[in-house]
Amino acid sequence: MKHRVTVVTVVALFAVVTGLVTPKFANAQESTVPQGVAAEKQATTHPLSIATSGILLFNGTGTSSDVQALEYVITNNMHVDYDTVNSAGLDGMSVAQLAAYKLLIIPGGDSITIGNNLAASTLANIKTAVRTNGLHYLGVCAGAFLASYAGTSGYNDINLLDGIWFNMYPETAEPAAELLSRPQGQSSIDVYWEDGPSMATQGGSWGTIVAKYPNYGQPAAIIQGFAGKGWTLLQGVHPEAPASWRACCTFTTSLADDLAYSATLITAALNGTVLPHY
Numbered sequence: 401m402k403h404r405v406t407v408v409t410v411v412a413l414f415a416v417v418t419g420l421v422t423p424k425f426a427n428a429q430e431s432t433v434p435q436g437v438a439a440e441k442q443a444t445t446h447p448l449s450i451a452t453s454g455i456l457l458f459n460g461t462g463t464s465s466d467v468q469a470l471e472y473v474i475t476n477n478m479h480v481d482y483d484t485v486n487s488a489g490l491d492g493m494s495v496a497q498l499a500a501y502k503l504l505i506i507p508g509g510d511s512i513t514i515g516n517n518l519a520a521s522t523l524a525n526i527k528t529a530v531r532t533n534g535l536h537y538l539g540v541c542a543g544a545f546l547a548s549y550a551g552t553s554g555y556n557d558i559n560l561l562d563g564i565w566f567n568m569y570p571e572t573a574e575p576a577a578e579l580l581s582r583p584q585g586q587s588s589i590d591v592y593w594e595d596g597p598s599m600a601t602q603g604g605s606w607g608t609i610v611a612k613y614p615n616y617g618q619p620a621a622i623i624q625g626f627a628g629k630g631w632t633l634l635q636g637v638h639p640e641a642p643a644s645w646r647a648c649c650t651f652t653t654s655l656a657d658d659l660a661y662s663a664t665l666i667t668a669a670l671n672g673t674v675l676p677h678y
Contacts, residue, residue, distance in 0.1 A: 421456065421483040421484065421485045421489055421493075422483060422484045422485070422489075423481065423482075423483050424457075424471065424474075424475070424481065424482050424483065424484060453478075453480035453481050453482055453502070453670070454501045454502030454503060454670070455474065455480065455481075455482035455483065455501065455502070455503050455505065455666075455670060456482070456483050456484075456485055456498070456501040456503065456504050456505070457470060457471065457474070457482055457483065457484050457485070457505045457507070458484070458485055458486075458490060458504070458505065458506050458507065458514075458543075459484045459485070459486055459507070460485070460486040460487030460488075460489075460490060460514065460517065460518070461486075461487045461513060461514065461517040462487075462509045462510045462511070462512075462513030462514035462515075462516075462517055462542070463507050463508070463509035463514065463542070464507070464508050464509040464510075464542075466507040466508035466509060466540060466541070466638065466640070467484075467507050468642075469507075469638070469640040469641060469642050469645075470505060470507050470540070470640050470662075470666070471484075472640070472642065472659075473640045473659055473662045473663050473666060474666065476659075477659055477660060477662070477663035478663050478666060478667060483501075487514075487517045487518055490518060490522055491518060491519050491522045493522075493525070494525065495525045495528050495529050495532075495533060496533075498525060498526060498529035498533075498535055499529040499533035499534065499535050501535060502535070502536055502670055503535070503536040503537070503538060503666075503669055503670045504526065504529075504530075504535055504536070504537050504538070505538045505540070505543070505666070505669075506537075506538070506539050506540065506542070506543030506546055506547070507540045507541075507542070507543055508540050508541035508542050508543065508594075508596075508638060509541075509542045510542060511542040511543070511545035511546045511555075512555050514542060514543075514546055515546055515550070515555055515556035515557055516555060516556055518556060520556055523546075523556055523557065523558045523559075526558050526560075527558050527559065527560055529630070530560060530627050530628060530629075530630035530632065531560070531627055531628025531629060531630060532628060532629065533629065533630070534628075534629040534630050535630050536630055536631045536632065536633075536669055536670060536672060537560065537627065537630055537631075537632045537633070537669070538632075538633050538634075538635075538665070538666060538669035538670075539632075539633075539634045539635070540635055540638065540640075541594075541595070541596045541597070541635070541636060541637070541638060543634075544566060544596075544597050544599065544634040544635060544636060545566060545597055546558055547559075547560040547561065547627075547632070547634060548560070548561065548564060548565040548566050548597075549561070549562075549563050549564060549565045549603065550565070551565065560627045560632065561601070561604070561606050561627055561632075562604075563603050563604055564601045564602065564603050564604045564606050565601075565602050565603055566597040566598060566599055566600070566601065566602065566634075566636075567597065567598050567600070567602060568595065568596075568597055568598065569593070569596055569597060569598040569613060569616075569619065569621075569636055570598075570616055571593060571615075574593070574594050574595060575592060575593060575594035575645070575648045575649065576592075576593050576594070576648075576649055577590045577591070577592065577593070577646075577648075577649040577650060577651045577652075578590060578591055578592075578593040578613055578614065578621065578637055579614050579652070580611040580612060580613065580614070580621050580622075580637065581611065581612045581614065581618065582610070582611050582612075582676070583609075583610075583676050583677055583678045584676040586676060589611075589639070589653045589657065589658065589661060590651050590652050590653045591637045591638060591639040591641070591653070591658055591661070592637065592638040592639070592641035592645050592646060592648075592649075592651075592658075593636070593637045593638065594638070594645075596621075596635075596636035596637055596638070597636040598613065598616075598619040598620065598621075598636060599619070599620035599621060599622060599623040599634055599635070599636050600619040600620050601620075601623075606623070606625055606627075607623040607624055607625030607632075607634075608623065608624055608625060608674075608677035608678065609622070609623055609677055609678040610622040610623060610624055610633075610665075610675045610676070610677050611637075612678070613636075620636075621635065621636050621637050622634070622635040622636070622637065622665070624668070624674065624675060624677065631669065631672035632669075633665060633668060633669040633675075635665060639658045639659070639661045639662040639665065640658075640659065640662035641658065642655075643655055
């Protein structure tokens with residue numbers, strides 16, 4: 401997708417100057433892994449610049465401190481720039497402005513609150529930018545729920561997969577350390593889970609399974625595939641979880657290995673890379 405570099409520069413500059421997005425920089429290192437679990441987050445003011453990686457990270461109403469967890473991985477593991485956008489900023493972006501980015505990330509939080517604080521036209525614009533214009537999409541937990549079909553519930557959704565939805569993974573204890581199985585000789589890895597979906601599709605079939613939960617018939621925990629023209633990765637777990645979240649449970653996988661796996665997932669979503677799958 402290198403042919404989009406010039407378009408990203410022009411449109412992202414317009415978005416930054418008009419206050420729609422906030423640039424972040426890979427050289428702005430954090431000294432510690434971010435702390436906390438459930439604070440709503442809005443964009444703050446930073447010097448004007450243009451993210452060169454093409455990542456747009458949503459941090460609006462309904463998101464949790466998963467925003468900071470993902471920022472840490474993008475900055476410290478991937479070493480790339482990115483932009484953030486809040487609810488009002490996302491509402492102000494056209495399909496063309498969204499599609500100028502390579503990847504939109506919707507992080508964890510409350511998917512109902514996220515959707516109900518965005519205009520229905522905004523969610524429709526995201527769907528068009530992905531399915532028609534080829535914007536890549538990474539949905540983490542709430543972001544995966546938001547991508548699915550809410551049916552007659554009255555909640556706003558993207559319906560990115562045209563009628564497919566996901567159920568909650570039926571874990572009894574929360575939060576939890578989930579030991580995920582991975583295909584093609586990859587070792588199992590345990591990662592943080594809290595109120596996340598099972599990525600076993602309901603209402604239709606879509607994508608390939610990147611990782612499976614350990615119980616209940618091993619339903620999908622991470623899936624990948626094309627939604628129209630846009631490469632899409634949906635995950636019900638949080639390998640990006642900082643050390644403070646992991647105090648809840650006993651993990652056999654190190655924090656460093658989990659963060660590295662998160663970077664692998666984000667990079668695959670960004671580049672449209674097909675990960676090993678079942």
